[in-house]
Amino acid sequence: MPPKKQTRGKAKRAALATHAALTAAHEAAVKRSDARVLLTEDAGFLEPEHELERTYKVQQRDLAAEHLDWTNRAKVFDLDLPQLGPYTVDYTRNGRHLLIGGHKGHLAAFDWKLGKLQCEVQLREPIRDVCWLHNETLFAVAQKDCAYIYDNTGLEVHRMKKHKAPQRLTFLPYHFLLASIGDPGTLVYQDVSTGQIMAEHATKLGKCAAMTQNPWNAIIHCGHGNGTVTLWSPNSGAPLVKVLAHRGAVTSVAVNPTGHIMATGGLDGQVKLWDLRNAYAPLHAYFSRTPAADLSFSQRGLLAVAWGSHATVWKDAAGPEKVQSPYMTHHIPGAMPVTRVRFAPYEDVLGVGHAKGISSLVVPGAGEPNFDALEANPYATKKMRREAEVKQLLDKLPADTIAIDPNVIGALVSKKDDRALRVPGTKYHGTAPDQQKSRQDPASAMDVDGEPNAEDDGTEEGEGGEDDAREKNRKKGRGSSMKKYLRKQKNVMDAKKKRILDQIDRERAERDRRRRGISAEEIASPLDRFKAKKR
Amino acid sequence: MKVKAITRTEAAFTRETVGDLYKQQRNLDPALHPFEKGREYVRAVSAAKVERMLAKPFVDALSGHVDGVYAMAKHPTVLDRLYSGSADGEVRIWSLAQRKTTLAIPHAHRGIVKGIAAVPSSNSFLSCGTDRVVKLWSTDTDEDAHPDPAVPVSTFIGRNAFNALDHHRRQNMFATAGVAVELWDHDRSNPVQTYSWGTDTVSSIRFNHTETSVFASTSTDRAIILYDTRMSQPLKKLLLDLASNSVCWNPMEPYRFAVANEDHNAYYFDMRNLDRAVNIFKDHVSAVLDLDFSPTGKELVTGAYDKTLRIYDVQSGHSRDVYHTKRMQRLWAVRFSMDAKYVLSASDDGNIRLWKAEAAATTGVMNARQKASVEAAHAVVAKYKHLDGVRKIVKSRKVPKAIKNAAHLKRVMLDARKKKDNNVRKHAKNPDLVRPRVPEREKHIVGTQD
Numbered sequence: 001m002p003p004k005k006q007t008r009g010k011a012k013r014a015a016l017a018t019h020a021a022l023t024a025a026h027e028a029a030v031k032r033s034d035a036r037v038l039l040t041e042d043a044g045f046l047e048p049e050h051e052l053e054r055t056y057k058v059q060q061r062d063l064a065a066e067h068l069d070w071t072n073r074a075k076v077f078d079l080d081l082p083q084l085g086p087y088t089v090d091y092t093r094n095g096r097h098l099l100i101g102g103h104k105g106h107l108a109a110f111d112w113k114l115g116k117l118q119c120e121v122q123l124r125e126p127i128r129d130v131c132w133l134h135n136e137t138l139f140a141v142a143q144k145d146c147a148y149i150y151d152n153t154g155l156e157v158h159r160m161k162k163h164k165a166p167q168r169l170t171f172l173p174y175h176f177l178l179a180s181i182g183d184p185g186t187l188v189y190q191d192v193s194t195g196q197i198m199a200e201h202a203t204k205l206g207k208c209a210a211m212t213q214n215p216w217n218a219i220i221h222c223g224h225g226n227g228t229v230t231l232w233s234p235n236s237g238a239p240l241v242k243v244l245a246h247r248g249a250v251t252s253v254a255v256n257p258t259g260h261i262m263a264t265g266g267l268d269g270q271v272k273l274w275d276l277r278n279a280y281a282p283l284h285a286y287f288s289r290t291p292a293a294d295l296s297f298s299q300r301g302l303l304a305v306a307w308g309s310h311a312t313v314w315k316d317a318a319g320p321e322k323v324q325s326p327y328m329t330h331h332i333p334g335a336m337p338v339t340r341v342r343f344a345p346y347e348d349v350l351g352v353g354h355a356k357g358i359s360s361l362v363v364p365g366a367g368e369p370n371f372d373a374l375e376a377n378p379y380a381t382k383k384m385r386r387e388a389e390v391k392q393l394l395d396k397l398p399a400d401t402i403a404i405d406p407n408v409i410g411a412l413v414s415k416k417d418d419r420a421l422r423v424p425g426t427k428y429h430g431t432a433p434d435q436q437k438s439r440q441d442p443a444s445a446m447d448v449d450g451e452p453n454a455e456d457d458g459t460e461e462g463e464g465g466e467d468d469a470r471e472k473n474r475k476k477g478r479g480s481s482m483k484k485y486l487r488k489q490k491n492v493m494d495a496k497k498k499r500i501l502d503q504i505d506r507e508r509a510e511r512d513r514r515r516r517g518i519s520a521e522e523i524a525s526p527l528d529r530f531k532a533k534k535r
Numbered sequence: 536m537k538v539k540a541i542t543r544t545e546a547a548f549t550r551e552t553v554g555d556l557y558k559q560q561r562n563l564d565p566a567l568h569p570f571e572k573g574r575e576y577v578r579a580v581s582a583a584k585v586e587r588m589l590a591k592p593f594v595d596a597l598s599g600h601v602d603g604v605y606a607m608a609k610h611p612t613v614l615d616r617l618y619s620g621s622a623d624g625e626v627r628i629w630s631l632a633q634r635k636t637t638l639a640i641p642h643a644h645r646g647i648v649k650g651i652a653a654v655p656s657s658n659s660f661l662s663c664g665t666d667r668v669v670k671l672w673s674t675d676t677d678e679d680a681h682p683d684p685a686v687p688v689s690t691f692i693g694r695n696a697f698n699a700l701d702h703h704r705r706q707n708m709f710a711t712a713g714v715a716v717e718l719w720d721h722d723r724s725n726p727v728q729t730y731s732w733g734t735d736t737v738s739s740i741r742f743n744h745t746e747t748s749v750f751a752s753t754s755t756d757r758a759i760i761l762y763d764t765r766m767s768q769p770l771k772k773l774l775l776d777l778a779s780n781s782v783c784w785n786p787m788e789p790y791r792f793a794v795a796n797e798d799h800n801a802y803y804f805d806m807r808n809l810d811r812a813v814n815i816f817k818d819h820v821s822a823v824l825d826l827d828f829s830p831t832g833k834e835l836v837t838g839a840y841d842k843t844l845r846i847y848d849v850q851s852g853h854s855r856d857v858y859h860t861k862r863m864q865r866l867w868a869v870r871f872s873m874d875a876k877y878v879l880s881a882s883d884d885g886n887i888r889l890w891k892a893e894a895a896a897t898t899g900v901m902n903a904r905q906k907a908s909v910e911a912a913h914a915v916v917a918k919y920k921h922l923d924g925v926r927k928i929v930k931s932r933k934v935p936k937a938i939k940n941a942a943h944l945k946r947v948m949l950d951a952r953k954k955k956d957n958n959v960r961k962h963a964k965n966p967d968l969v970r971p972r973v974p975e976r977e978k979h980i981v982g983t984q985d
Contacts, residue, residue: 028565031563039562040547040560042539043541044541046536046538047537049536049537058536067536068540071542071543218570299566346541348540348541368567369541370564371562372560372568373558373559373560374561375567378548379545379549381557394577395578397577398577409572409922410576410918410919
């Protein structure tokens with residue numbers, strides 16, 4: 001029976017931990033509810049007035065003509081660029097600026113609300129993906145041979161050779177990490193503030209053209225040709241999780257902003273939804289006539305699917321019941337393929353990149369109406385942008401802290417707990433902490449087995465664990481390390497040693513013979529009869 | 536079809552005129568603030584580092600005394616004034632704002648000035664020395680009666696050398712420590728009361744400024760004796776393992792006092808229950824010579840023979856900060872300033888040094904934004920100070936090598952003794968008989984007497 005004190009301590013600790021978690025959650029909830037009265041804007045909606053009306057029947061031109069006010073009418077537009085290849089689009093974090101890149105090398109960045117062009121360049125190289133960095137002053141482009149970083153004036157700033165033949169780029173804003181994956185199937189993480197390559201992971205699953213980040217925990221999700229989706233962090237050489245998603249290649253992956261739901265599209269025509277916080281359980285599977293070329297979640301959980309020459313938006317796709325019909329759909333005739341769908345943050349707008357240029361659609365209820373000025377401010381002035389940049393850099397999270405559970409920092413866990421790597425609900429999958437690359441973990445959780453201020457106490461618990469790994473020194477101060485090494489080397493046999501031993505044997509035999517008076521010549525040999533006898 | 540899309544009016548989010556403030560809209564939804572803990576942790580690390588970078592506690596050295604300064608006193612109500620006495624008999628009054636001497640009396644005593652005390656609510660002060668004399672000085676000059684401040688107003692002659700001196704908070708009464716403790720009145724040339732308990736000399740004496748008739752003394756026979764001016768006999772006697780060098784009362788908790796002991800610790804006692812120390816302040820590696828409480832009653836400063844000054848929080852057992860300089864020799868007197876912002880140290884080398892109580896604090900007035908930023912930094916560091924990364928930065932202090940080695944040696948020796956104790960207890964038939972467990976706070980107390 002375990003001694004009483006230990007269990008009491010354990011139970012108390014567990015109780016403390018639960019209490020702390022509950023209090024924190026409760027406090028956060030209370031704060032949220034208290035502060036809600038200060039939120040000024042309301043979310044958008046599209047609701048049918050009577051039973052026979054269907055939301056997916058509403059066209060953009062109808063919306064623009066009848067229902068929307070003048071500010072939103074201006075947000076429905078098309079940029080007709082049919083010769084320069086299918087386009088890829090990206091919005092900045094505050095939803096203010098739009099970056100478009102055509103497959104034939106056309107690159108343009110502009111403030112889409114004001115219609116103000118920042119830069120327009122012809123790169124004369126295929127552009128596979130474009131990605132804004134931390135604000136509208138820098139962006140990254142995945143070109144044919146490697147990734148490049150450009151200024152907002154279109155000036156090339158960096159050529160990043162380590163990102164070879166990238167297909168997809170993504171930027172982790174809180175860690176300042178640019179991640180890319182491409183033809184060689186290597187996932188490269190680079191810190192864009194220092195330029196250091198944080199990790200290069202060989203996925204060994206071939207070319208990868210589907211990649212996205214999980215905004216909640218900064219884990220990269222890659223979709224591969226064998227139908228698996230792998231989850232990566234810069235701290236582990238092996239994928240943290242592998243999910244077998246499709247019967248065929250995975251064409252696109254998306255994760256919702258709260259990190260609960262992953263949507264994957266495959267060549268098998270399925271769009272599947274997975275619950276990331278509940279053992280990667282599959283939620284629903286929807287059928288799409290053409291494989292989904294791109295998927296994207298909006299801030300309020302709407303899922304946009306790019307398939308064929310259509311862009312379709314689904315509402316509550318991951319809800320308790322499977323949704324029978326989409327929320328909205330948009331068809332662009334002749335614009336096969338639709339390559340990219342991206343929601344503009346804090347706006348009810350969906351940007352669609354397709355073969356004939358780009359389209360901007362209004363999707364009521366997509367964006368978060370109330371932004372937080374200290375996170376991303378669509379109305380930031382130049383001064384505010386600069387201050388925000390400095391603050392972002394000061395608050396930059398170290399890449400070592402990227403883990404499946406981002407809330408491990410400061411939590412009460414015991415020393416041997418690998419909660420950071422463990423996937424909730426599944427059997428532990430991942431490399432053990434001591435097998436990872438040695439980098440000092442700055443955010444180690446408080447050790448519950450030892451005491452926080454253990455200065456007065458004599459022995460520390462940590463030393464016992466260390467000794468188990470090394471061989472125990474039982475010599476009580478008498479044996480030296482040289483003696484130990486030599487003792488161990490005695491039984492090691494290699495060619496050189498063998499030669500030396502053979503020579504020693506021969507010399508001993510020779511000495512023996514000489515002592516006994518037998519010379520080498522007197523030893524009888526079968527060939528003696530052929531020797532000329534010397535007199 | 537009911538349709539509404541997000542529409543924002545520019546005016547609500549931008550300013551109208553240059554003189555206006557920008558409106559910063561906030562949304563506390565956690566979905567918009569990922570990595571809260573991680574970002575807070577990073578901020579805690581940065582804040583801790585910045586605090587260490589800005590930690591420049593040394594303000595100034597008041598030099599003037601030729602010989603080592605052994606006695607120092609602050610005025611309880613005048614913030615600017617400091618009195619000091621040195622080994623060559625010189626007494627000085629300092630202005631801390633201007634950081635220079637306002638009055639220097641070179642031959643105040645013929646021996647070492649052992650004790651000095653301010654007379655509260657007046658401009659006079661007392662000094663005593665090994666020349667068996669207590670002198671009352673006053674900076675209020677009167678053309679007829681007292682024209683020269685360098686001439687004492689009155690002199691009290693005792694039979695033996697005086698070791699320490701302190702003045703009553705309200706009444707015109709002071710107590711001296713020498714062979715015995717004597718209570719004097721300004722108008723009488725002989726002591727009003729003599730208290731004697733024990734055989735050895737009394738090394739220090741201090742009045743309680745809150746419970747004003749109570750005072751305490753420490754003597755070389757390891758005793759700490761509590762007295763009341765209204766009684767003819769001492770109240771209580773407390774015996775510790777080693778002798779105490781100084782005693783000081785907590786101004787905010789009048790029943791509690793701290794003693795600076797020879798065994799490198801400072802002990803904090805409650806006079807109502809002397810069987811157990813309330814707290815023990817460890818960290819010095821040599822005898823603690825003097826200590827003083829902050830007027831807030833939450834912190835105390837100690838000066839030790841190991842040439843360092845340590846500031847403790849009353850609730851914790853280890854120092855919050857340590858100050859040292861190559862030029863500063865043994866510390867014989869330390870005082871906390873009455874605005875709780877500065878700490879004064881008087882040492883062997885003849886200098887009185889002025890230090891900031893909070894090493895990284897800015898002197899002077901902070902505007903509201905600065906204050907908020909400093910408070911935010913403190914709050915975030917406090918939230919994560921138990922984590923390795925932050926703790927190492929917060930605790931890191933450069934300490935002279937001699938002290939680091941001495942502390943290491945002390946630790947090794949104490950750990951060895953503790954380990955042996957544990958082993959003996961583990962293998963003994965009757966462990967409580969062989970090695971009874973005594974709490975650390977009771978271990979060093981020999982006994983009490985009434």
